[in-house]
Amino acid sequence: xxxxxxxxxxxxxxxxxxxxxxxxxxxxxxxxxxxxxxxxxxxxxxxxxxxxxxxxxxxxxxxxxxxxxxxxxxxxxxxxxxxxxxxxxxxxxxxxxxxxxxxxxxxxxxxxxx
Numbered sequence: 001x002x003x004x005x006x007x008x009x010x011x012x013x014x015x016x017x018x019x020x021x022x023x024x025x026x027x028x029x030x031x032x033x034x035x036x037x038x039x040x041x042x043x044x045x046x047x048x049x050x051x052x053x054x055x056x057x058x059x060x061x062x063x064x065x066x067x068x069x070x071x072x073x074x075x076x077x078x079x080x081x082x083x084x085x086x087x088x089x090x091x092x093x094x095x096x097x098x099x100x101x102x103x104x105x106x107x108x109x110x111x112x113x114x
Contacts, residue, residue: 001096001108002070004063005030005032008081008089008091017082020063028063056087058110064096064112084114 008016013030020028034055043052065073070093077091101111 001099001112002065002067003094004061004065004070004073004077004095005092006061006063006077006081006089007035007058008061008077009083009087010057010059012081012083012088015080016061016077019076020061020073023064023076024069025065025073026112028061031060033058033060037087037090042054043064058089060062066109066112 101109
């Protein structure tokens with residue numbers, strides 16, 4: 001099992017959700033976060049005053065998947081989140097040692113299946 005964590009632009013969320021569902025992910029967690037990478041924020045103008053926004057709004061997705069569909073889910077996220085512009089985000093894939101469904105006590109692959 002693997003845990004896929006993706007940080008993407010909020011505007012791409014709907015497209016990414018649809019793509020990962022089609023790729024076989026049965027569930028995910030979405031969190032609104034703020035951060036920066038190479039772009040180091042941006043400058044905006046509000047009522048004539050310029051100010052710097054250092055932490056930009058992003059969306060973090062956490063998806064637990066069986067090892068056999070990791071490549072398909074990562075490719076789905078990458079393709080659907082890509083705008084070709086700076087700030088599109090990052091995808092991280094980590095080993096997932098255990099998973100337990102609290103309601104039923106199911107373990108590992110059974111716990112993350114739909």
